[in-house]
Amino acid sequence: MDAAEFRRRGKEMVDLIADYLENIEQRPVYPDVEPGYLRSLIPEEAPEEPDTYEDVVKDIERVIMPGVTHWHSPYFYAYFPTANSFPAMLADMLSGAIGCIGFSWAASPACTELETVMMDWLGKMLKLPEDFIAGTHGQGGGVIQGTASEATLVALLAARSRAVRMILASDPQRPETGITSKLVAYSSDQAHCSVERAGMIAGVRMKKIPTEQSDKYAVQGETLRRMIQEDKAAGLIPFYFCATLGTTPSCAFDHITELGPICNAEKIWMHIDAAYAGSSFICPEFRPLLNGIEFADSFNFNPHKWLLVNFDCSTMCSVCSTNPNPLIPLCLTLSPPLPQTTSQHWQIPLGRRFRSLKMWFVFRMYGLKGLQDYIRKHVELAKEFESLVRADQRFEISADVVLGLVCFRLKGSNEVNETLLKRINNGRKIHLVPCQLSGQFVLRFAVCARTTESRHIREAWRLITQLAEEVMQELMLNERGQARDGHHPPQGSVYAPPAPTTPLHPHPHLPCPVPSQPTVHPNHFRERPAC
Secondary structure (H helix, E strand, O other): OOHHHHHHHHHHHHHHHHHHHHOHHHOOOOOOOOOOOOHHHOOOOOOOOOOOHHHHHHHHHHHHHHHOOOOOOOOEOOOOOOOOOHHHHHHHHHHHHHOOOOOOOOOOHHHHHHHHHHHHHHHHHOOOOHHHOOOOOOOOEEEEEOOHHHHHHHHHHHHHHHHHHHHHHHOOOOOHHHHHOOEEEEEEOOOOHHHHHHHHHHOOEEEEEOOOHHHOOOOOHHHHHHHHHHHHHOOOEEEEEEEEEOOOOOOOEOOHHHHHHHHHHOOOEEEEEOOOHHHHHHOOOOHHHHOOHHHOOEEEEOHHHHOOOOOOOEEEEEOOOOOOOOOOOHHHOOOOOOOOOOHHHHOOOOOOOOOHHHHHHHHHHHHHHHHHHHHHHHHHHHHHHHHHHHOOOOEEEOOOOOOOEEEEEEOOOHHHHHHHHHHHHHHOOOEOEEEEEOOEEEEEEEOOOOOOOHHHHHHHHHHHHHHHHHHHHHHHHHHHHHHHOOOOOOOOOOOOOOOOOOOOOOOOOOOOOOOOOOOOOOOOOOOOOOO
C-alpha cells in the first residue's frame, strides 16, 4: 500500500467507522457466539501471498463483528464507561503515524513535553494541589499509564522502595529482606482486585479493610487506625494504603479526609484510585468528593473511562515524581534533563506511546465546559433510571446513586435476581453485569455510551420490568405447585422474607454516595517523608 492508496483506503475506513458508530444501536449489544468461534473462520496460518484490502475489509463483518461486545452502544450498561470520541480517534491516528517510542525526552521531545503539559492541564481542571503539578515549584507531576492497575502497582513499588530506604537510613545494618518480609499494605474490601494483585506482584502482604453497608461501604478512619496499631504490635511495618474514590461494585467513596492524616502520621504512602469517578471531579458540584487529596502521595484516574479520551489513557499524579533510577543506562537518560517528570521511571514498560495527543485534541475540541456537560448528562440519566426503579415497589436501590451508576435488585432472593440478569443478557438487547453487596446479588446499571439518551434509559427499564414480570410469574407458579405438594416457599422468595445469605463469589466492584467529610483548612500543611 503506497501513500496514494492509503489516502483512498483511509477515507473508506473513516466512513466505515462513522457508519458503524451511527448505526451501532441496531446491532445486538452482546455477541451470540461460543468460546473458540473465531478460529474456524480464518486459516490456520498466515497467507503466503498477500490478500487484497477488499478481502480483509469483507472479513470484518464475517469474522470480527459477530464476536464484538458493543461497548459504545447506548444499550450497553455493564462495567463502567470506556470513552469514545471522534477527536480522540483522530489523535490516535496521528499518534500511530508518528510512531515514536517516547521513553525519554531525546527519543521524542514533543511526546515527553506534551504529556507533562497535558497532565498539568488536567491537574488544574481537577484543582489539584500544586504539589501534584509539574509546572510549579514542587517536585510533583504526572504521567500517563496504560491502566489504573499499572498505576496502583507503580505506586505500591514506589511506596515499598521509600519504606525500605527510610528504615535503612536509621538502621543501616538491617538486612533488606528482613524489612520487606514485614511490610504490610491495606485496601478496602471493596477495592478493585488489581490492588490485591499488585501486592502479589510486589511480594508484600495486602490486608483488606472491612466495610459496612451502614457506612456506605466506605473505609472508616478508626478501622484503619486499629488495624495499623494491631499490625505494628505484631512486628509488621505498615507502609501503603490504597484508598478508593468510586469503587467498582457500588461507587463508594473512602473518607480520605479521615484516612489521610492517619497515613501521614504513620508515614504510610496513601495512593488514591479514582479510576471511574475521577473524571467527575472537573465539575464543581462533584469536586468535594476529592477533598483530602492534599494528604495523598499519588492519585490516579482513567480519562479513558469518562473523559472522552479513547483507551488507553490512565493518568497518574504524584507529589514526588523526579526520583532518579540508577538502573537506566546512559543512552536512555533525558538529554537535556527536564526539571519535571522522568516518565520512564514511573511505569513498568520503558516505551510509551504518544497518548497525550488524545488529551490535547479532546481538551481543545470539547473545552472544559463541554466535558462538564457530558459528565452531568450521564449523571442525570442515572438519576432518571434511579427514579424509575424507586417508583416500582418490586425493586429496591442497593447503594446511593452519586454519579452514573445505579445498583438495584428485585426484592427477594439472590436466585431470582440471578435469573433476571441471565434473562436480560441472554436477550442481547441490553447488557448489565452484577456485583455483590452485603451478601446480596445486585444488578449494576452504568450509563456508559456517549450517545445514550433518555429514550434508551426508558427502553431499557421497560425491558427489565417485562422480564422481571416473567420471572416472578414463573416463580409464583412454581411456588404454588410446591404448596400443592406440601412444601413451603423457600426463604428469600418473592413471597417469603429473605434470610441471611452466604457470601457469593466476588463480582465487579461498586461505589456509593457523597460522604459527609470534614472540611480541611486550605492552608493545611503536612510533612512528607523525603522522596
